[in-house]
Amino acid sequence: xxxxxxxxxxxxxxxxxxxxxxxxxxxxxxxxxxxxxxxxxxxxxxxxxxxxxxxxxxxxxxxxxxxxxxxxxxxxxxxxxxxxxxxxxxxxxxxxxxxxxxxxxxxxxxxxxxxxxxxxxxxxxxxxxxxxxxxxxxxxxxxxxxxxxxxxxxxxxxxxxxxxxxxxxxxxxxxxxxxxxxxxxxxxxxxxxxxxxxxxxxxxxxxxxxxxxxxxxxxxxxxxxxxxxxxxxxxxxxxxxxxxxxxxxxxxxxxxxxxxxxxxxxxxxxxxxxxxxxxxx
Ligand code: SIN
Numbered sequence: 505x506x507x508x509x510x511x512x513x514x515x516x517x518x519x520x521x522x523x524x525x526x527x528x529x530x531x532x533x534x535x536x537x538x539x540x541x542x543x544x545x546x547x548x549x550x551x552x553x554x555x556x557x558x559x560x561x562x563x564x565x566x567x568x569x570x571x572x573x574x575x576x577x578x579x580x581x582x583x584x585x586x587x588x589x590x591x592x593x594x595x596x597x598x599x600x601x602x603x604x605x606x607x608x609x610x611x612x613x614x615x616x617x618x619x620x621x622x623x624x625x626x627x628x629x630x631x632x633x634x635x636x637x638x639x640x641x642x643x644x645x646x647x648x649x650x651x652x653x654x655x656x657x658x659x660x661x662x663x664x665x666x667x668x669x670x671x672x673x674x675x676x677x678x679x680x681x682x683x684x685x686x687x688x689x690x691x692x693x694x695x696x697x698x699x700x701x702x703x704x705x706x707x708x709x710x711x712x713x714x715x716x717x718x719x720x721x722x723x724x725x726x727x728x729x730x731x732x733x734x735x736x737x738x739x740x741x742x743x744x745x746x747x748x749x750x751x752x753x754x755x756x757x758x759x760x761x762x763x764x765x766x767x768x769x770x771x772x773x774x775x776x777x778x779x780x781x782x783x784x785x
Pocket of ligand 1 (some may be wrong): 588612623625635636637765766767768781
């Protein structure tokens with residue numbers, strides 16, 4: 505299938521004019537979408553009209569939906585869909601949201617032994633102000649690293665800890681964060697290479713997580729912090745960042761093995777934000 509794809513200026517991402525909700529069983533759609541995702545690392549599908557079932561069908565184009573999600577915000581009857589929201593109903597958060605807390609650059613599910621390959625985020629209620637999602641092209645940033653820094657980080661392994669993530673999110677939000685771990689909290693730490701090699705494209709990228717990484721194997725805490733701060737500053741510097749300002753009906757899909765992302769602050773007392781998320785293997 506020939507998709508209508510318009511690359512965004514800046515080198516990360518593309519807009520795709522395609523209605524993912526429309527019925528159709530074209531077997532070439534899924535490979536075409538996957539090829540576009542691997543090429544552009546992030547795809548924006550504007551003006552979608554997806555119910556929960558449609559979102560699962562759209563997600564299946566990119567891989568097998570991960571159903572191992574935080575049970576607090578799982579959408580009943582639609583395994584793998586998580587509510588992402590700052591809305592609080594009767595004192596209970598409607599969804600997971602860390603956007604009012606400290607900026608937390610991350611790749612989704614890095615606290616699991618196997619990262620999910622892609623994330624889909626579908627916007628239903630958009631705030632008038634704030635609540636954008638920023639994406640950092642850690643693939644291009646890795647390519648641009650000085651050779652000696654590439655050499656220094658080659659082979660290093662980072663320890664990802666959901667307990668650390670939960671503790672820091674709770675601390676940053678004064679105990680108010682709806683994000684902090686929930687039913688996923690009891691997992692053991694996992695190690696991932698700091699430099700990832702993409703299983704499809706072979707491109708290399710840096711896997712960071714401002715709150716989830718507890719340390720680097722064999723490095724002292726001081727050296728770890730200095731190195732991670734330096735890498736994060738490089739990867740999230742302006743030339744590598746795309747900021748998505750949500751419109752209702754946007755579906756954004758990103759290659760979770762190639763880029764990092766973070767939610768931007770939004771004044772939850774004034775602006776509501778509601779999205780639905782899936783991750784795929
Ligand atoms: C996420 O971290 O997957 C959600 C990002 C967002 O809420 O903008």
